[in-house]
Amino acid sequence: MPSDRRLEREAAKRRRHRRGQAIAAVSSVVVLGGLAALILTSPGWPEVRETFFNWEVFKESFPDVAKAFWLDVKIFLVAELAILVVGLFVAMLRIARSPAMFPVRLLSVVFVDLFRGIPTILLVFLIGFGVPALQLSGTPNDPIVLGAFALVLSYSAYVAEVYRAGIASVHRGQRDAALAVGLTENQAMRHVILPQAVRRVAPPLLNDFVALQKDVALISILGPLEAFREAQIIESLTFNFTPLVAAALLYLAVTVPTARIVDRLGGTEGAVR
Amino acid sequence: MNAIPDGTVLDIRNVTKAFGEREVLRGIDLGVREHEAVALIGASGSGKSTLLRCIDLLEEIDDGDVFLDGEVITDPGVDPVAVRRRLGLVFQAYNLFPHLSALENVVLGEMRAHGKARAEAEERGRALLARFGLAGREDDRPDNLSGGQQQRVAIARAFAARPRALLLDEVTSALDPELVGEVLEAVRDLKGEGMTMLIATHEMSFAREVADRVAFLHAGRILELGSPEQVLSSPEAEETRRFLRRIQAN
Ligand SMILES: Nc1ncnc2c1ncn2[C@@H]1O[C@H](COP(=O)(O)OP(=O)(O)OP(=O)(O)O)[C@@H](O)[C@H]1O
Numbered sequence: 001m002p003s004d005r006r007l008e009r010e011a012a013k014r015r016r017h018r019r020g021q022a023i024a025a026v027s028s029v030v031v032l033g034g035l036a037a038l039i040l041t042s043p044g045w046p047e048v049r050e051t052f053f054n055w056e057v058f059k060e061s062f063p064d065v066a067k068a069f070w071l072d073v074k075i076f077l078v079a080e081l082a083i084l085v086v087g088l089f090v091a092m093l094r095i096a097r098s099p100a101m102f103p104v105r106l107l108s109v110v111f112v113d114l115f116r117g118i119p120t121i122l123l124v125f126l127i128g129f130g131v132p133a134l135q136l137s138g139t140p141n142d143p144i145v146l147g148a149f150a151l152v153l154s155y156s157a158y159v160a161e162v163y164r165a166g167i168a169s170v171h172r173g174q175r176d177a178a179l180a181v182g183l184t185e186n187q188a189m190r191h192v193i194l195p196q197a198v199r200r201v202a203p204p205l206l207n208d209f210v211a212l213q214k215d216v217a218l219i220s221i222l223g224p225l226e227a228f229r230e231a232q233i234i235e236s237l238t239f240n241f242t243p244l245v246a247a248a249l250l251y252l253a254v255t256v257p258t259a260r261i262v263d264r265l266g267g268t269e270g271a272v273r
Numbered sequence: 274m275n276a277i278p279d280g281t282v283l284d285i286r287n288v289t290k291a292f293g294e295r296e297v298l299r300g301i302d303l304g305v306r307e308h309e310a311v312a313l314i315g316a317s318g319s320g321k322s323t324l325l326r327c328i329d330l331l332e333e334i335d336d337g338d339v340f341l342d343g344e345v346i347t348d349p350g351v352d353p354v355a356v357r358r359r360l361g362l363v364f365q366a367y368n369l370f371p372h373l374s375a376l377e378n379v380v381l382g383e384m385r386a387h388g389k390a391r392a393e394a395e396e397r398g399r400a401l402l403a404r405f406g407l408a409g410r411e412d413d414r415p416d417n418l419s420g421g422q423q424q425r426v427a428i429a430r431a432f433a434a435r436p437r438a439l440l441l442d443e444v445t446s447a448l449d450p451e452l453v454g455e456v457l458e459a460v461r462d463l464k465g466e467g468m469t470m471l472i473a474t475h476e477m478s479f480a481r482e483v484a485d486r487v488a489f490l491h492a493g494r495i496l497e498l499g500s501p502e503q504v505l506s507s508p509e510a511e512e513t514r515r516f517l518r519r520i521q522a523n
């Protein structure tokens with residue numbers, strides 16, 4: 001039999017909870033409703049609805065845009081894998097200690113500075129048009145491959161730094177303990193330090209992948225028919241922007257779930273709340 | 274180079290170590306014989322951890338030599354990995370691998386450094402954990418274990434490869450008082466089996482009980498060395514007396 005005091009407390013807690021929910025509901029209605037009213041009553045709305053949110057055009061164009069989006073998906077899946085590997089490789093070179101590794105260390109610093117410092121769109125452009133212009137035999141000329149390559153370079157530079165920060169965050173005592181049980185420096189890195197570092201940097205890594213999933217659209221400047229370009233082509237034929245909205249929804253369909261995974265990972269790490 | 278006296282496992286000779294301007298070890302001489310437990314006592318900051326880390330080659334000494342079974346291990350030409358595989362070190366703050374289970378902590382060195390097959394290493398690891406009262410906790414992550422349990426896993430990890438000597442760095446100083454006993458029991462157990470040990474400790478009663486000799490580290494030197502009775506009950510040096518009085522006051 002719970003005491004009166006306790007029943008009182010629980011009732012108060014319920015009241016507080018109900019009041020909180022009511023406030024949230026009312027403020028949502030006011031803010032969102034106000035925004036909707038503002039847009040729907042604006043003088044240009046009928047025209048905007050016609051050119052951006054045309055259901056007929058949407059139905060018509062969505063299959064083509066979605067098919068083109070499949071290329072985006074393939075590109076970012078392959079690029080993400082490559083970035084994980086290249087980024088790790090660059091990070092390992094950067095932290096190599098032996099004097100003999102000095103030139104490699106330097107190269108890795110240059111790699112990061114260079115590819116992180118150039119706007120991604122410029123990198124896509126330079127590599128997409130520059131590499132074929134060299135007319136070297138054996139280099140790929142496929143704009144999809146070159147565009148993906150540019151994205152890998154750009155994002156690997158970021159990811160290398162993410163890895164490096166993760167490795168630096170593993171307590172020094174872990175390396176000592178690994179050496180003390182008889183592991184070599186390399187084994188200590190592989191079995192003790194890296195596994196902990198990778199766990200810690202999973203959220204920022206995925207965050208970079210959210211950015212990458214959008215940036216695949218940059219490849220369109222080289223010509224491949226990915227979602228953004230396909231939508232643009234339909235737009236130029238129909239003079240209606242709805243296909244671009246369709247493309248935007250498709251990008252959201254992959255970036256939002258990825259972002260939720262980032263949140264979940266961040267939460268389980270016992271982050272400050 | 275002098276011959277190593279028979280039965281000496283660890284021989285520390287005139288070892289010096291400075292961090293920048295700060296001279297922490299200023300000529301340490303100390304031998305640990307086979308099956309012997311030597312307790313290393315001294316004030317906080319006197320260099321106990323530094324000495325143990327130097328022996329395990331986690332720090333590079335500036336001068337002097339350390340011999341393990343009569344072979345010098347502190348020469349630049351010696352492979353530190355091979356030396357560490359013959360020694361065990363238990364850290365003041367456990368330093369367990371947080372991403373691995375208790376059992377994986379114990380078998381990692383066995384498998385990766387000593388080339389044992391997983392099945393064999395795990396069988397021995399389980400037996401070792403059981404021996405230290407950790408049966409049933411093999412799959413727990415360190416986070417889910419109490420401080421005393423973590424330190425016992427750390428001892429099992431250091432002992433797993435049957436090292437020639439075990440270096441213990443204040444294995445109870447990070448523990449709540451009620452957990453100290455169970456960890457000391459594990460050390461007592463190893464002593465009973467004849468493990469050669471160098472034990473940095475703040476627990477004078479434990480030093481008295483388990484150590485064959487006690488070394489008092491002060492101002493970078495071993496100021497006093499003898500039986501527990503001698504050093505702890507009738508110390509010669511004024512510094513030792515002062516240190517013991519301070520310890521007892523706490
Ligand atoms: N890596 C380091 N760099 C600079 N100084 C250090 C380093 N490690 C230890 N020291 C210094 O060396 C001295 C001895 O430290 P050490 O940890 O060996 O003492 P200790 O006897 O183990 O002390 P405690 O009982 O508190 O563990 C201290 O003054 C410490 O600040």
Ligand SMILES: [Mg+2]
Pocket residue numbers: 321322323365442443
């Ligand atoms: Mg210490």
